[in-house]
Amino acid sequence: MNAELIAVGTELLLGDIANTDGQFISQRLSELGINVFYHTVVGDNPARLKAELERARSRSDLIITTGGLGPTYDDLTKETVAEVFGKKLVLDRESLERIEGYFARRGRVMTENNRKQALLPEGCEVFANDWGTAPGCAVTDGSTTLIMLPGPPSECQPMMTERVIPYLRRFSDGVILSRLVRVFGLGESAVEARLRSLMESSLNPSIAPYAKEGEVLLRVTAKASSREDCETLLAPAVDAIVAELGDAVYGVDVDSLEQVVLSELKKRGLTLATAESCSGGLLSKRLTDLPGASEVFPGGAVSYSNAVKTGLLGVPEETLRAHGAVSSETAAAMALGAARVFCADLGVSLTGIAGPGGGSEEKPVGTVWCGIACRGRVRTLRLDLGGPTRSRGLIRRLATSHALFELLSDIKNM
């Protein structure tokens, strides 16, 4: 099955937003084994949209449009699709009731133009929108299926996951199942070199790597007649990857380093506190991105000035004088201080030079010390995260990822 995506919206052509819906839908389709050959973005212009739809129809089995389903006069995707596919737009009573309910729950009166959102091509399969007002739908004509989704990512992406994926699975002659192996601290080419023979010999499941800011994600995808058969195919491949890459694999079917750190802490009833200098709160922000962090994370300090490192975290002034703020000794004292001040089992610290200024020959931009304290004992490590194309933001993100990854081994050894 060959697919293409058409995003409708002048805001995309003006660069006000990036086409993140396109990325999200492509990822999901790729997991189903559906090839995506084109993304197209057109403005809110029915003539140009019509030409793109006609072309897409002539070359793709599946077309997914995003955007242009709203209540205003320039939302014209449904009208244009109906024209190209020769369908009438008819009122879908259930959709209208849902939209009326949406407004009623908010104590607002539904304006008349919102009725337009309940007009759908005759004979389509309706995708109810639990995240907004405009429903999506699938229209089939001959061998081509066209799916329309609303544009806002907060609606489009859950609709893709909850409505479109189950719909598309019905057309599949088998089951496709993926597992995601997450690797930290090895480059993509190192991962590929170590897995080359495995990747070349394994067709079902297939193994596809992709790199993502210091991480490598390996998607292992099996196709079989049942979920159980997929799982039987997947298990030995995932085991072989984990055996080859060892501790660099930090999780399978997990979302992020912070998620694994939190769940390992919870499993053991441990608590963690942070002391951040160069990362300025990003590490605690990442830990608290996830609901339920409060069980294991009492808090942290952003000790941007030396006075705070000394006064709040108890870093000896002598240490700062002798070794500087960016040093193993300071990182150690900060980590111990965090655990003590916040009464936590573990303390983690980051102190470094995020740039663009502040570097020296001895400590160039990107030099970061990480400290990890476990019940009174502490270890530190130096990270060299600089490079000609490494921004301040990237250095800060990488520093926090390294800290989270390093924490894992300490937590597991407690």
Added chain:
Amino acid sequence: MNAELIAVGTELLLGDIANTDGQFISQRLSELGINVFYHTVVGDNPARLKAELERARSRSDLIITTGGLGPTYDDLTKETVAEVFGKKLVLDRESLERIEGYFARRGRVMTENNRKQALLPEGCEVFANDWGTAPGCAVTDGSTTLIMLPGPPSECQPMMTERVIPYLRRFSDGVILSRLVRVFGLGESAVEARLRSLMESSLNPSIAPYAKEGEVLLRVTAKASSREDCETLLAPAVDAIVAELGDAVYGVDVDSLEQVVLSELKKRGLTLATAESCSGGLLSKRLTDLPGASEVFPGGAVSYSNAVKTGLLGVPEETLRAHGAVSSETAAAMALGAARVFCADLGVSLTGIAGPGGGSEEKPVGTVWCGIACRGRVRTLRLDLGGPTRSRGLIRRLATSHALFELLSDIKNM
């Protein structure tokens, strides 16, 4: 001048990355007054790329491609463009020397396949790449100009700014200049309603609003024969917007709320400390995203647990018992505590329910209290940031934006 963008790369179709180059280039072209009518993404497939190039050539004055300029066998953009435009690829000696120099500076040997990057269409204008190895170029044929840029955003985006914009300005019969007015706390429709007559009557400069997570950006763009004439056109329009929207305008030609807060603090020699509960470090992360924050930001506390609110920030246990952690009283005590602990002129606090769990009828998800302490005095305000489509992440981001915006008036009144 009508333009379109073609991004080349299978990684975009697999959803490994979003087409952020497309967004960036669109923004820059829109600032030049160039209309972008299409974005297309194709994989590393010369036949499909050729078809897209031919179509683009038939309908656009300017085509910008991104990606496919690298050294490997599947980088085929130049070869395909040369075929469509009937040009030979010839070795550009200066580009080759730059590439050799790039490797030499890194102490690495240039492999033979890197020579390929110095092959460029005959007669093109070369855009030197100071951020990587593959040069870009512009090819003109009849009334169509095609520009090729490398794909990695860290190369594509500076090449667009430093090479392509000056190149395109040469074709313009005048100068185009924009100013960006940033508005917080008013919705896009409210801004449009208040500026409608101004927007409708002002053609040069034009006024274009766009919404961005709690903010509205107004781009005011003038076209004239000189930079001075543009500035003369822009000034009264910007003044009229500021007069109409008042304090909701937090800056003109600034990047972000945090930038304005930091610069206002610096101007007055003031310092600020943070105490964060629901935002978990995001506020201090935003303040320290910018280099030089250390002058005005000694540090902050992430007081996720009540024990930290009491022990570190001095929130009375009685306050937490009587009013709860999410209350005006707790926010006030946290802000005062932050200023005291970190010896800062101002303290700002956030405590609330970011969700998805933890809400109640009285304090639903999205209820956030913000406290601002100025030299012993404190004020608080309640933010209601919840809503059916508001994620935990969005609520946290909006809470920090509100805190930064509110801080501005306190700083300016000191």
